[in-house]
Amino acid sequence: MATTERPESRSLGDRLYDALFHNYFWQSIFRSGYPNTPRNQMLVVATNVFLHLHPTRIHRTHVKITHTYCLGGLSFFLFLGLTITGVLLMFYYVPSVERAYEDILHLHTDVRFGFLMRNMHRWMAHGMVIMVLMHMMRVFYTGAYKPPREFNWVVGVVLLVLTLLLSFTGYLLPWDQLAFWAITVGTNMIGAAPVLGPPNKFVMIGGFEVGPNALIRFYTLHVIGLPLLAATFMAVHFWRIRRDGGLARPL
Amino acid sequence: MTNAPRSAPSDMGQSPAAGESMDTWREALSARKTVAETANVPGALASAPDIEASRRSFIRGSFLGGLGLALLGSVGLMVDYLYPRNVRGFGGPVPAGKVSDYKKGGEPKAFLEGQFFLANLDPADSGVNGTGGAAGLLALWHKCPHLGCTVPWRKEFDFEGAKGWYRCPCHGSTYTKAGIRVFGPAPRSMDTMKIDVDGAGNVVVQTGVREFGGPDNPKRAIQPPGLPS
Amino acid sequence: MVATTPDAVASQAVRQKARRQRDDELLVWPDLVFIEFIAAMVFTLAITALSIAINAPLLDRANPAVTPNPSKAPWYFLNLQELLLHMDPALAGVVVPTVALVALGAIPYYDRDNEGQGEWLSTPNAWRLTWIGSIVGSVGSLLLIAWDAQLHVRSFVALTGSEWPAALNFLRNARAIQNDLPWPDAIKSIPLGNILRLDLLGLPAADITLNIPELIVAQILPVSLMIGLPIIFSIVLWKTGEAKTRRDHMIAQFSGFIATYIVLTIIGTAFRGQGMELMLPWQVKMPIS
Numbered sequence: 226m227a228t229t230e231r232p233e234s235r236s237l238g239d240r241l242y243d244a245l246f247h248n249y250f251w252q253s254i255f256r257s258g259y260p261n262t263p264r265n266q267m268l269v270v271a272t273n274v275f276l277h278l279h280p281t282r283i284h285r286t287h288v289k290i291t292h293t294y295c296l297g298g299l300s301f302f303l304f305l306g307l308t309i310t311g312v313l314l315m316f317y318y319v320p321s322v323e324r325a326y327e328d329i330l331h332l333h334t335d336v337r338f339g340f341l342m343r344n345m346h347r348w349m350a351h352g353m354v355i356m357v358l359m360h361m362m363r364v365f366y367t368g369a370y371k372p373p374r375e376f377n378w379v380v381g382v383v384l385l386v387l388t389l390l391l392s393f394t395g396y397l398l399p400w401d402q403l404a405f406w407a408i409t410v411g412t413n414m415i416g417a418a419p420v421l422g423p424p425n426k427f428v429m430i431g432g433f434e435v436g437p438n439a440l441i442r443f444y445t446l447h448v449i450g451l452p453l454l455a456a457t458f459m460a461v462h463f464w465r466i467r468r469d470g471g472l473a474r475p476l
Numbered sequence: 477m478t479n480a481p482r483s484a485p486s487d488m489g490q491s492p493a494a495g496e497s498m499d500t501w502r503e504a505l506s507a508r509k510t511v512a513e514t515a516n517v518p519g520a521l522a523s524a525p526d527i528e529a530s531r532r533s534f535i536r537g538s539f540l541g542g543l544g545l546a547l548l549g550s551v552g553l554m555v556d557y558l559y560p561r562n563v564r565g566f567g568g569p570v571p572a573g574k575v576s577d578y579k580k581g582g583e584p585k586a587f588l589e590g591q592f593f594l595a596n597l598d599p600a601d602s603g604v605n606g607t608g609g610a611a612g613l614l615a616l617w618h619k620c621p622h623l624g625c626t627v628p629w630r631k632e633f634d635f636e637g638a639k640g641w642y643r644c645p646c647h648g649s650t651y652t653k654a655g656i657r658v659f660g661p662a663p664r665s666m667d668t669m670k671i672d673v674d675g676a677g678n679v680v681v682q683t684g685v686r687e688f689g690g691p692d693n694p695k696r697a698i699q700p701p702g703l704p705s
Numbered sequence: 706m707v708a709t710t711p712d713a714v715a716s717q718a719v720r721q722k723a724r725r726q727r728d729d730e731l732l733v734w735p736d737l738v739f740i741e742f743i744a745a746m747v748f749t750l751a752i753t754a755l756s757i758a759i760n761a762p763l764l765d766r767a768n769p770a771v772t773p774n775p776s777k778a779p780w781y782f783l784n785l786q787e788l789l790l791h792m793d794p795a796l797a798g799v800v801v802p803t804v805a806l807v808a809l810g811a812i813p814y815y816d817r818d819n820e821g822q823g824e825w826l827s828t829p830n831a832w833r834l835t836w837i838g839s840i841v842g843s844v845g846s847l848l849l850i851a852w853d854a855q856l857h858v859r860s861f862v863a864l865t866g867s868e869w870p871a872a873l874n875f876l877r878n879a880r881a882i883q884n885d886l887p888w889p890d891a892i893k894s895i896p897l898g899n900i901l902r903l904d905l906l907g908l909p910a911a912d913i914t915l916n917i918p919e920l921i922v923a924q925i926l927p928v929s930l931m932i933g934l935p936i937i938f939s940i941v942l943w944k945t946g947e948a949k950t951r952r953d954h955m956i957a958q959f960s961g962f963i964a965t966y967i968v969l970t971i972i973g974t975a976f977r978g979q980g981m982e983l984m985l986p987w988q989v990k991m992p993i994s
Contacts, residue, residue, distance in 0.1 A: 266734040279737060282730040288737050292825075295744040302745050306752070316558060326766045333763070338557045344756035352752065354781050365812070365959055366835070368952065371822040375813035382810040389781055396779050405767035406776035414778070414785060414798030422799060434769065473823035 278463055280471055287472045292367070296360035300388075301459065303353040310346040311448065318398070320444035322437045325400035350392050357388045369473035377465040380458055387455040394447035397440060408443070409435050566591045567684045575677040575702045578613060584629045584653070590683045591618050592669050593629055593642075596704065597653060597697055605638040608654045610694030612703060615669040615681045616655040620644040621689060622662040627651070635659070642666065654694045665689030673700035774979050775989075783973030784966055790981055791853050791879060792927035801931070805962070812959070816951040830947060831956050837947065838960025841938060846965045849930070850972060853878045854983045879926060883918040892917040935961065 245251065246259070257268035267281040286292055317336055318328045332339035361381060364370055370378035397408040412435065416426030431438025466472070570590030578585075581598030593616045597607040620627045625646035633641045635650055636658075642651040649660030657665045670685035677700070687696070731737070764773075778786050788797035821827030826835065851857065855878050858869045869877065874885040895915040903909065935958055942948035942957055978989040 260734050263732060266732045270733050270738075276734070276738065279733040281733055283733050283737055285729045285731055286823075288731055288740060290740065295741065298741055299744060299748060302748060306749070313554060313557060322767075329763060333760075335562045336557060337559070337561065338553055340760065341553075341753070341756050342557060344759070344761045345752055347761035348755050348759075349752055351780075362963060366831075366956075367825050368822040368827055370813040370816075371819040372813075372817060373819075374822075375817075378813045379810045382806060386806065392781065393779060399763060400767045402764040402767055402771070402773055403762055405769070406773055407778050410776050410786065411778040411782055414782070414789065414794065417794030417797075418799035419795050422795065436769075475822070475824050475827075476819065 278467070280467065283471060284474055286474060293363060293472065294359075296356055296363050300353055300356040300360055303349050303356060304455070304459070307346060307349050307353065308452065310342050310349065313342050314346055315448060320398065320440050322400065322440060325398065325440065329399045329401070346395075350395060354388055354392055357385050361385060367473065371473065373469050374465070374473060377462060377469065380462045380465065384455065384458050384462060387451055387458060391447065391451045391455065394443040394451065397435070397443045398447065400440065405435060408439065412439075565589050568682075569672070569680045570683050572615075572679040572681050575613075575673055575679055575700055576704060578679075578704065580704050583631065584616075586618070586629065587681070590669075590681055591626075592616060592681055592683060593618060594671075594679070594681065595653065597694070601653065603638045604636045604658070605641050605652045606654075607697075608652065608656055608694040610654045610697040612697040612699035613671050613673075613679070614654060614693070614697040615671050616642070616651075616689075617667040617669055617683075617686055619667070620646065620649055620662055621664050621667065622647055622649050622660070627666065654697075655689050656691065656693055657689070665691070665693050668693060668696050671698055673698075677702045775977060775981055777973070777977070780970065780974045783977075784969035787850075787969045787973035787977070788927075791849075793923035796924060796927060809962075812955055816955045818950065818952060821952060826956070828950060828952055828956070830949070830953055834942070834948060834953055834957040835960045837942070838938075838957040839964040841957075842961030842964030843968045845934060845961075846968045847972075850983070856983075879922050882926070883922040886918070888918045893919075 255269075256272055257265045260266040260269040270276045270279055270281045314332070317332050317339065319325065329343070332343055336342075364378065364381065393408075393411060396411075397404045408430075412426050412430050415429065416422045418425065427433065429439075429442070430436075431442050566589065570587060570592075572585070572587055572590070572592075572594050578594070578596035580596050581601055582596060584593040584595035586593055595614060596612065597610040597614055599607060599609050599611040601607045602609070618627050619625075622644065623646060625644050627642050627644045627649070629640075630643050631640050633639065633643050635641050635643070640653070642653075642655065643649070644660065644662070647661050649657060649662035651657050651662075651666050655666030655668065666689045667686050668689060670682040670687075672680045672682060674680070679700075777783060785797055785802060788801060791797075826832050828834075858877055861869055875881050877885070893916050895917070897913040897915050898904075901913075938961065939948070939954050939958065942954065948954045948957055972983075975986040975989060976983055978984040
């Protein structure tokens, strides 16, 4: 803290500020001061678990919005938003053939903001697919897959597949005609593969036809299996961005 | 304690460190810009850095305030979203058929969903397990007032020479057809629920509107139009 | 195509520059964190507004007895469903996406030169190649779809007023190659059981017959188009001097792939109606997404 030159006139606001932010408890949570000096600004990034995904400094070109359009970050942001709205939807949704459709109707008619949660989840899911595809195009056209980032591109392709699978498994859950037949058509495409197709489809939907087994399988994959897998790959993806020296930039 | 970081420098200013010349300290003290001095200069009520500082703290304050409001709104939305609505079953109105379904002096009907027994009591039934003069529909909560066990209606149970009692399986509290306690550790008689009957004769028991059981249980029976007699 | 020398040049360039130039660096807080924060806020507001304005589609309860016409997969798989109309289901549903994903993942292992990284379209020809790739990809896939949908026949009839010449019936679409050419009957059903003697191994005898015209139309033709056309495209780019490095070729191919992907997705989503017939978007009565 800078030395104050006005010792006698500390206003009520100042004292309140001190009481709130200069006490032992607050400083046990946030170890650096308010980030208004370069030292504190670096400390806040380095010591905060959520911010430490970033380096403390970054090259001037990378904060230009036209360099990345924030596409990767927004994909991650949509993933977080989907997690929050998804968890909220789970409170009202039972993945059974008898109840699934009624629960969605109930969400639209009885639950306050239920329609908003469902709509947000749906549109964010579509948005994430688009965002991930656009992020891939951005990385390609900026040549950001070049050494030493080759493997991170592969991790990105895996994340693209996981995003598509997350969206696809979620597609069945409302159990309406759109969902049922989209999944029937989609899994028939998998089942058409020469030797491994039919057994693959059989395992995937837990039977010969899309039914209760398929619903519970898709649900489990959608709410826990694939998100955990995606989170793991995301951790690798972000970690390697840092390890490989941040965003790619001209040599 | 809380003011320590800010007050420390000014404390040091008032008490010079040992070995420092008193004159240099006085000099420094008088040269220091104080609020009183700046306030005396006309037209310099607030210096430029002050305006800059207050502008920054205003922006910071409104930013954090806006963020706080947005977070508060989201949390409020989530709580509202999670607040259960249209909850059916016990605690709300539970339909219990038509008035005409209840024969006078018939066996009590159990409604597990609404946790109650409903019977059309006959005032002529005046035995030890009788109705105590109750006439009409009476809804009894099946929860024992003692420790909350579910009390069954036992048609064949023989007690004090009469058959047909409500008897709690846990500690043997025994109640008449009107739910009056005659035996056992229960502190009172069985609780009753409010009964609504609409013009078409549909019976709805308000399972959330309950009254402690007591000797006046028989008086709580209702006689809606169309009740079989 | 790339000799070892550019690598050496590149590493020299790295050595000449300071590893980190502090002057060119900014603090992440506030310069990056605030941008991210604003982007997140804008997105939250946009998605909330969108969700208030448009309801997610919800049709009738699922009924296995009633198949809606058309039944479509989610939009991001409609490119594959579009392929399904033109070739063997195994090829369209499994082989093509698998190969495409593996090829996508292999890009950095093919284009290993680290010159021009972190720069939008770094090579001199990159912009041109992006345009060429996109146009070739989208026009090529559109032409192939039009051919398989017999649009050329329809326009011929509409323009000349006469019938499509019967002698050219095999040019109507892909399936016509199988149906309207005088294939000898012998190759239409070759019993594979006589060649694959599984019964000699104690397994049940293979009960498969091979239909060569069918194989040509459903497998060989699409595969050779999907592999051959990009190869020809790259050779043309190389011979005309448009594409000089591996990066150039990758840009052209990737742009072509993305354009094809987008065209197939749009056609599958908006232009396929009842019976998966080609029609105009407003004739397709189906909720999108």
